[in-house]
Amino acid sequence: MSASAHSQSYSKTGLWSWITTVDHKRIGILYACSALAFMVIAGIDALLMRSQLALPDNGLISAETYNGLVTMHGTSMIFLFIMPLSAGFFNFFTPLMIGAPDVAFPRLNALSFWIFLFGGLLLNFSYLIGQMPAVGWFAYANLTLRQYSPTVSVDFWVWGIQILGLASLIAAINFFTTILNMRAPGMTLLKMPIFIWATLVTQVLLILALPVITVACVMLSFDRAFGTGFFDPGAGGYVLMWEHLFWVFGHPEVYILILPGMGIVSEILATFSRKPLFGYSVMVYSTCAIGFLGFAVWAHHMFTVGMGPWANALFSAATMLIAIPTGVKIFNWMSTLWGGKIRFTTAALYAISFIAMFTFGGLSGIMHSSPPIDTQHHDTYFVVAHFHYVLYGGAVMALFGGIYYWFPKVTGRLMNETLGKIQFWLYMVGFNLTFFPMHFLGVQGMPRRIYTYAPDRGWNLWNLICTMGAYLTAIGAFLFAVNVFWSLFKGKIAGNDPWDARTLEWSLPSPPLEHNFDVIPTVTHLDEWWHRKYNEDGTRKVLAPAPHFDPQTIHLPNPSYWPIVLAFGILLIGTGFFLPSFGHVISIGTSVTGALVVLGSAFGWSYEKA
Amino acid sequence: MLDSQHTGSAGTAGTIHGAGQEAHTHPTNTGVDNRKFAMWTLIASECFLFGTLIGNYLIHKNRGISGPKPHEVYQIDITTLSTFDLLMSSVAMVFALYYCNARRLRLFQFWTGVVALGGLIFLGFQYIEFSHFVLKEDLGLTRNIFASSFYLLTGCHGAHVTVGVIWMLSILITSLIKGDKWFNSTMVEVAGLYWHFVDVVWIIIFTVVYLFVYV
Incomplete structure (x- = not known):
């Protein structure tokens, strides 16, 4: 493993940090919030019907x-x-x-x-x-x-x-x-x-x-x-x-x-x-x-x-x-x-x-x-x-x-x-x-x-x-x-x-830290966390002490704005198909611009330090 | 374009299930690099994509109400040539990966260029074929349902070749800039997987679309 601690520091709060986030936990929250917002709209549809x-x-x-x-x-x-x-x-x-x-x-x-x-x-x-x-x-x-x-x-x-x-x-x-x-x-x-x-x-x-x-x-x-x-x-x-x-x-x-x-x-x-x-x-x-x-x-x-x-x-x-x-x-x-x-x-x-x-x-x-x-x-x-x-x-x-x-x-x-x-x-x-x-x-x-x-x-x-x-x-x-x-x-x-x-996510702090696990766990059982807490007869175990943790070993991927740019390019490609009434130049131009944005951000993506 | 993230510390704690024998920098559960694994997964998905397109072509090829029929337009000699060209580009891909693994910079760059060139020649053949159909045979996209499903299938394949050519050229340019410092074998191998898959799909298309008219 490249054990280098991440060298760049970046802001962990604010809108920009959410736009450029690559943390699966933040992305999960974004997914859930968007889904619930769309549910409100679709629910209003249902109420109207x-x-x-x-x-x-x-x-x-x-x-x-x-x-x-x-x-x-x-x-x-x-x-x-x-x-x-x-x-x-x-x-x-x-x-x-x-x-x-x-x-x-x-x-x-x-x-x-x-x-x-x-x-x-x-x-x-x-x-x-x-x-x-x-x-x-x-x-x-x-x-x-x-x-x-x-x-x-x-x-x-x-x-x-x-x-x-x-x-x-x-x-x-x-x-x-x-x-x-x-x-x-x-x-x-x-x-x-x-x-x-x-x-x-x-x-x-x-x-x-x-x-x-x-x-x-x-x-x-x-x-x-x-x-x-x-x-x-x-x-x-x-x-x-x-x-x-x-x-x-x-x-x-x-x-x-x-x-x-x-x-x-x-x-x-x-x-x-x-x-x-x-x-x-x-x-x-x-x-x-x-x-x-x-x-x-x-x-x-x-x-x-x-x-x-x-x-x-x-x-x-x-x-x-x-x-x-x-x-x-x-x-x-x-x-x-x-x-x-x-x-x-x-x-x-x-x-x-x-x-x-x-x-x-x-x-x-x-x-x-x-x-x-x-x-x-x-x-x-x-x-x-x-x-x-x-x-x-x-x-x-x-x-x-x-x-x-x-x-x-x-x-x-x-x-x-x-x-x-x-x-x-x-x-x-x-x-x-x-x-x-x-x-x-x-x-x-x-x-x-x-x-x-x-x-x-x-x-x-x-x-x-x-x-x-x-x-x-x-x-x-x-x-x-x-x-x-x-x-x-x-x-x-x-x-x-x-x-x-019973499962491993409950062994972590709430909310979990950005790097998830201090030390990657070694699993011996189905329902691993339960078995760490309890003996087979149901009596409580003394939790094993946390293994030694060296913060230097944590490598977090850098945030990136290329995902949102690339996604926007894909939106542009589709948008072109809505614009024929504005003339072929605008319509095809929009889609081609979108394709170029996708291509450009793919390169930006490939060459940035992850 | 695949992420080149390293697989994180998942492997470091000893996830190596018999993967130690293989020369992988980032041990994973399967022993296969994440990017390679993801490419195989994408290929599974692409099989269904092209399967649907080929099925669609087979259903529609004889349902054209007006205009030429399949056996009247195909030029088997030109298509055979372009098929040969695409197959040879796959051979070049094997060499490119071999010389990347062997750390032979010039030969790696040469064969990568040959792959891209082979793809470009194939696209040139496709351009000649399409323009022949449109100009000489009066078989545009909307002429009949056979034409529509033919262009959709071969056009989708052509788009895949285009992506492959851009990818190979990007690898070539990166290698030309970075020289000896950049022998990203995994990336070349993943690109190679993609390239070989696009080739295999063409073999199926060549058989089903161009050869079946003789059956």
Whole structure:
């Protein structure tokens, strides 16, 4: 190792230090804060939609606006909230949990964040100029072609997704390398915390699924910008090609959304049951099986397009298969709780509710795996209920649990438990009030994505209840914000290990120092930190004295402004595609300038001292 | 462009799982340098990228409603030449890495230059082919769906070659400036991995796109 202490000194506070930071912990915080900000916007979308649907024949918002809100709500919640909030956890905790000083490529890590932020801002810019994409989060062809979407609204979607995908791909390569290459000595694959396993499989899914949507988006932007006919039947193209490409990406994507949540819940349940995770190795295999099968089920989104009995039967069988590893996980979580000394903290409440809500969503998912039943449910509110139970009741509840669990490690202060429990119950009740009646609405035949409905359809009562539930959730979200700000300043000081937890990050100060570990730990057990604290019979050990630490051995990567410059270049490349109405010189000039910025900053990057 | 961060102190505390035999400066769990590992990961992703593009081409190649069909436009002689050129640039890449490891500065620079030159010649062939299609065969990007999917696939590959040429030229220029002080074998090896991958993809494209018309 080049044992040189870093020679340059640089400011560790202020805006510039955040812009140039390459510290994975700061980048994690940036990810999480941006994700929560985008969640507020996407949540307001949802509230507007629910307000419109509260009463029949309501005229609160127009059909066009409603279509835009549907699209932006789905796209933002997935790409700008759940994924980046998960990325926030990956960033902050992966190196801490595997005993590494940093991620494999700190500057690439910063680059991922800035590309993500610019992509998110680009997508959200569509609100400001009143050009929200109005094609659904899956942007089915040929609604997206110039002929049917003549304005730049769809370009926001295409370029937003393209840029966000690039950010995720770079991050995925970085974390995949970090986890497989930078674990502390002794931490074999089957001694990694289960959250790290979930992270690893998520990265594999990202690495293999993102290129498919990248190609699809390139084809779509060629159709729109240059007049090719990939998705235009009139030119010989296939409309269904888009659906296939989208879902080849889109189905692994739903596991990209849920696997991190499953990992978080597994950590929380083990900690608050004071038991090791039940069936750890089976959990690992299940996670891998889900990741593998996740690529073989995409066409169950397309049972109604007429693929024929063979295709339908195969995808139906694959979909039913995926329920097996998922069911295994649910029983493992329950067995983890069984006989444990459960502490019902807010984080534990979220994790336990995850099991119930996710099981609900999983059961309606198994219903959909049967093509005849799916044909009945297709494009009804039953499907809306299903995927909100897995993504909201599942992924989002898990992520909130993760925030309550790890907030003390990130900030050094505990969140307020009373406020937290009130928020939890508001969320639980609000969520179920909103989404459980949607099952009824779905089987009563209420279609998805309609902006209003006639009063004589028998949907009035449940719709009103759904909307009331959404308002309750909004109050919960407001309480969460209050809790975060109150706890940041007034929260109880956490200490290193407030939950008596199991994994290595809790052996560090809260918040951890910039260099993470004074001395890289040597790992001998799964749940290493627990085994350092306790004997096998449960009696407390005397903690081994800290090994000798020489500050001279710490090497921190230098901060760098090239990531944000390079990310800005990528934004410029995309921006050029919005400007044809200003003339080709400006439009092409902007994209070329962007490419030159990317190239220039790549050189600046390569030649700067890391 | 990959980060050239060193892998931090993760390796120093003795993470060397049988990696000691290999000549790596920064021991990692797998014994493979982080940058190399990341390049392999990127290549896995690129396989899916090109797989999608090739599948897309196969689906669309005979669906052109008007305009020329594949077998009417391809010039197998020119493409065979350009394929040979690209393959030989991969051989040059092997030499470049060999002489980098052997610390033979001039030969390293020479072969690096040959790799970049081979890439440039390939891009020249592609320019000739594209302009022949557009000018002589009236087969522009939007002429029919076959043309669109052909240009998308080969254009994407051409973009990859362009990135490779820029990368090789950057290595050459860096070496010319820094001389004996810069034998970054890992960087050259990572660039080589990328270059070989782009070559392998071309072999598949050559087979599927240019040779399958004879089947």
